Amino acid sequence: MIFFEGYVFNNVLILKEFARRVTGSTRFTLSIKNFNEIEVLFPPLEEQQRIAQILMLTDDEIIKLKNELVLLKTQKKGLMQQLLTGQIRVKT
Secondary structure: OOOHHHHHOOOHHHHHHHHHHOEOOOOOEOOHHHHHHOOOOOOOHHHHHHHHHHHHHHHHHHHHHHHHHHHHHHHHHHHHHHHHHOOOOOOO
């Protein structure tokens, strides 16, 4: 089962609404009353599942691209080291 709610409650607007209603100075709390007063409109279940599936695929793609970026940065670092030590020369 794909959980659409996980994406909804990570939404900037919802998080701002939570932040507006919390109390406390070092440890923040949100009362059940305040939580229940926050209105969140959900589309039909089938649409929620389709949206969540698309968002999950997008998240997976972002993770893959971030991993690829880390690998490319590591490769660049290694190549720069080889250039600096003179192991590899650039033809001009």
